[in-house]
Amino acid sequence: xxxxxxxxxxxxxxxxxxxxxxxxxxxxxxxxxxxxxxxxxxxxxxxxxxxxxxxxxxxxxxxxxxxxxxxxxxxxxxxxxxxxxxxxxxxxxxxxxxxxxxxxxxxxxxxxxxxxxxxxxxxxxxxxxxxxxxxxxxxxxxxxxxxxxxxxxxxxxxxxxxxxxxxxxxxxxxxxxxxxxxxxxxxxxxxxxxxxxxxxxxxxxxxxxxxxxxxxxxxxxxxxxxxxxxxxxxxxxxxxxxxxxxxxxxxxxxxxxx
Numbered sequence: 348x349x350x351x352x353x354x355x356x357x358x359x360x361x362x363x364x365x366x367x368x369x370x371x372x373x374x375x376x377x378x379x380x381x382x383x384x385x386x387x388x389x390x391x392x393x394x395x396x397x398x399x400x401x402x403x404x405x406x407x408x409x410x411x412x413x414x415x416x417x418x419x420x421x422x423x424x425x426x427x428x429x430x431x432x433x434x435x436x437x438x439x440x441x442x443x444x445x446x447x448x449x450x451x452x453x454x455x456x457x458x459x460x461x462x463x464x465x466x467x468x469x470x471x472x473x474x475x476x477x478x479x480x481x482x483x484x485x486x487x488x489x490x491x492x493x494x495x496x497x498x499x500x501x502x503x504x505x506x507x508x509x510x511x512x513x514x515x516x517x518x519x520x521x522x523x524x525x526x527x528x529x530x531x532x533x534x535x536x537x538x539x540x541x542x543x544x545x546x547x548x549x550x551x552x553x554x555x556x557x558x559x560x561x562x563x564x565x566x567x568x569x570x571x572x573x574x575x576x577x578x579x580x581x582x583x584x585x586x587x588x589x590x591x592x593x594x595x596x597x598x599x600x601x602x603x604x605x
Contacts, residue, residue, distance in 0.1 A: 356545050357383045362411035373569040384546040386560035395549045395566045402517050426515050436511035440518045442502035444490045451486040476504040512591045516548035517565040
């Protein structure tokens, strides 16, 4: 995929998403530029991961459109969709590692199954990406033999194995201590800069959101509020944004609190 600096690499236009008659997202608009790091925040259960999955083509909107470089997901042929998804990587919240495969084989899996890599190509990629996340020394271990932070780094290595141009991270620091969380986000930023990728991430940790984001969006009440940069988010006029970032989202501010 090649996008101009002025053209969004991925975009939601007027997207509504409903399940079982209940509307989760309504009239959501979002445009992410090439090379940008866009972070979604918001209360649990409000639809942050659903936005991520819509962008990645894993969910189809009830109405509205998802565009990738000006083309809608639904307009693409099956072959075009498969080609496009190979240019995307995703780190799922639970890492989605294969317990029965070693660290090395977890990275090799997409290379062999999707990328049709030879053994020599897979071995080279395994070494490259495991060294990038500091795990080559653990290549022969199994996921349950490494720490939670190491599992997260392994998930990142596997998400990057096919050299994606867009990478989706679903809560990449969930369950990790603050020091490990900071290191994981530092790693994500370093790899993004090195590989020149576009990043869309979900997190509820405002410190990590500020660390990772060029721009922040908040998903709440079926809406996506484009909060802007870290400074713009901290000074955003919407009370829901202020309540969330200060850890007190429980409904509208009372007159006494305002």
